[in-house]
Amino acid sequence: MLLMPESCWQWQYNESHGVLGITLGSELEFLTPYKPKTLIPDALGQLEFSVEHARYYIDLLDSLSKRLSLPDAFLVQLALNATAACFLQKPQMPKSWFFESSDVCVYSEPGKLFNLKCHGERLLVLVVETNLQASTVMMLDHEYMLSDVKSLQKFETIKVMHDRLFALRAQQQIVAA
Template identity: 70%
Template sequence: MLLMPDQNWQWKYNASYDVLSISLGPDMEFLTPYKNKVLIPDALGSSEFDVEHARYYMDIVERLGKRMSLADAYLVQLALNATAARFMLKPQMPKSWFFESSDVCVFSEPGKLFDLRCNGNRVQVLVVETSLQASLVMSLEESCALSDSKNLKRFDTIKVMHDRLHPLRAQQQIVAA
């Protein structure tokens, strides 16, 4: 069952778990993976899940629902984490050096899916926010080692230049004649 935003939704900082959460009503709270150190100051209190947040959340749900076959619960989890990343995380500088360049020019927009290539591995990412030269992306993979000391885990965000975004491989269908 997809969750639809309503006026009871509210951003809250959950001090017990040291993460940003979204109160979805009196008996339901969604915990994001985003800790205090990556959050903007406004996220450390309580604030409204406003119309702009709801619109973004619904747009991500719609876009991902068309592109991927996902269970509703996972789709909601992706969309809520993307919304939190878009509106509640501190700005980041690009860290493109971890990833291989692409020879294909891409058009990046929120809700689009791409691959990043790192150390011979592909990491599927969701574009959360985009600017003229770079995009903030959220990892959809369990884990990816960026270096000996840095890992990118599921729902972690990283900003990369557009030339690092690789289009998803289209499934090729070979028909013998």
């Protein structure tokens, strides 16, 4: 069963875990992996889960449930993390140099899945936010070392130019991220 937004939902920085959370009722809290250095100042207190956040979350759940064969709990986790990243993370500059260029032009929109290529390996990412030249994407694979000093963790976001996004192969079926 997919979790639908309610009026009691509220973003709240969780001091004890040092990450952004969302209270989903009196006894349920979901913790994102996002730490203070990546968050906008408003995210470090209490903030309502707005109508705009709810619309984005529901649209993303709908899109993901059509594209992925995953348990509902994981789809909710993806959608909540993406919503937090879209609305409560600081803007990023593109870091495309970590990834190989694609020779195919792609259409990017929130909820679409792509691969990034790094050192010949494909990394599965979800588009969280997009503009004319670049997209902020969320890592769906487990940790990957981009360089000797930089890694990308599961659910971490990175902004890349569109020419770094590779369309998923048609025969590729996604069963788990």
